[in-house]
Amino acid sequence: MQKRINIQNKRARFEYEILDKYVAGIVLTGTEIKSIRLSKARITDSFCEFNDQGELFAINMFIEEYLYGNAYNHKPKSSRKLLLNKKELKKLNKEVQAGGLTIVPLKMFLNDKGLAKLEIALCKGKKLYDKRQTIKDRDNKISLDRVKKSY
Numbered sequence: 836m837q838k839r840i841n842i843q844n845k846r847a848r849f850e851y852e853i854l855d856k857y858v859a860g861i862v863l864t865g866t867e868i869k870s871i872r873l874s875k876a877r878i879t880d881s882f883c884e885f886n887d888q889g890e891l892f893a894i895n896m897f898i899e900e901y902l903y904g905n906a907y908n909h910k911p912k913s914s915r916k917l918l919l920n921k922k923e924l925k926k927l928n929k930e931v932q933a934g935g936l937t938i939v940p941l942k943m944f945l946n947d948k949g950l951a952k953l954e955i956a957l958c959k960g961k962k963l964y965d966k967r968q969t970i971k972d973r974d975n976k977i978s979l980d981r982v983k984k985s986y
Contacts, residue, residue, distance in 0.1 A: 840871060842943040844878045849969060851939055851958035857927070859953050860918035861893070861943075866901035867909050871951050875899035876943060883917065883938035883955055885928050891917040893940060893953065917953060930957055 847853075863871070870876060881896040892914045900908045919927070930936050942954040961969070 840874055840943070840945045842871075842874065842876050842878060844881070844939065844941050846879050847939045847941055847956070847958070849966065850961060851937070851956070852961055852965070853941075853956045853958055854936070855957040856941070857919060857923060857955050857957075859891070859955055861951050861953050862916040862918065863951060864907075864909050866904040866907060867898050867915075868951055869904075870898050870901045871943065872945070878940045878943055878953075881940050883940065885924075885931070889924060889928060891919060891924060891927065891938070893917055896940070917955070927957060935959065 875898065877897040878893075881893055883891055883893050885891055893916075894914050895912060896915055897912055898909065900911055927938060931938065937958055937960070938955055939958050940953050941956050944952055944954070946952050
């Protein structure tokens with residue numbers, strides 16, 4: 836039985852308002868996928884951007900070097916190409932260039948075939964008062980759960 840890999844970016848849900856979600860494949864080398872299968876990756880500081888050819892890349896995604904990689908090991912913080920349909924890429928590119936939107940990775944996981952996938956989201960940055968409201972809502976939910984549990 837294969838271990839479930841679920842690397843999340845919890846900070847993104849607090850910092851950004853999520854408008855639309857997509858699931859993208861990632862172009863990886865052999866040592867990168869082996870490190871991901873060992874849960875040795877972080878996507879907290881990462882973001883996505885387009886290059887001149889209209890290809891989408893994940894920037895600042897940290898994948899730790901594979902322990903047994905030798906000379907064939909990868910760079911931990913290199914940019915990695917994301918795989919989406921042409922239609923989705925054009926739509927995302929148009930949305931990012933039109934307004935103050937950004938593309939942020941939310942979750943990295945392995946699908947049923949063992950391929951690494953990245954759930955990305957088209958996001959709009961939250962203001963300070965929106966973040967405060969999020970904190971208030973979370974605290975209210977916790978206190979409500981405590982009251983329900985006591986009864």
